[in-house]
Amino acid sequence: QSVLTQPPSVSGAPGQRVTISCTGSSSNIGSGYDVHWYQQLPETAPKLLIFDNSNRPSGVPDRFSGSKSGTSASLAITGLQAEDEADYYCQSYDSSLRGWMFGGGTKLTVL
């Protein structure tokens, strides 16, 4: 069981908006630690998608956005495209475990 909880799967039709939640606790997200998001396409290494809760690295489309509130964070994807079909992971630091934690991952299916 991951310290950061994500839904196992989400889906949406092309053009729609989907959100992926990441629920933590007072020892990680709730302590003010930043949340980062990664996209992993099939058979490839993870790619940084959102950092420091809501910032996009250069080259990441503005269809991807992140937010954080309390002990949770969310990744939103608008204008869903077939190429967005991938696994998405949230990440934050946990002060109790004294290390980086990843969410269990969410598989996005574009219908």
Place this chain on the structure above:
Amino acid sequence: EVQLVESGGGLVQPGGSLRLSCAASGFTFSSYGMSWVRQAPGKGLEWVSLISSSGGSTSYADSMKGRFIISRDNSKNTLYLHVNSLRAEDTAVYYCAKYYYDNSGPFDSWGQGTLVTVSS
């Protein structure tokens, strides 16, 4: 362009050891903390270990403490992970990753991974 290339994976028997390497290029290696992250077949990402830019500070996930040792050679732009007392549950693709900031933040660059299979 940042490049991280892992090597050293393979098939090893339970209780065995391996040394994984990550050759870095395209950035000032000695200025950035580095990490290892693994992914078991069909499973999610699991952070393994991190090392500061100087190598003076290290940290490990609880399940790896005492069995894994992270190190780096800044003169060779190379990161290492010595994995000992391997168990079947250590079977995974091991990725090296670079910090976005000098010694903190997200992992902004990842290697392609090296597969470690623990089996008799």
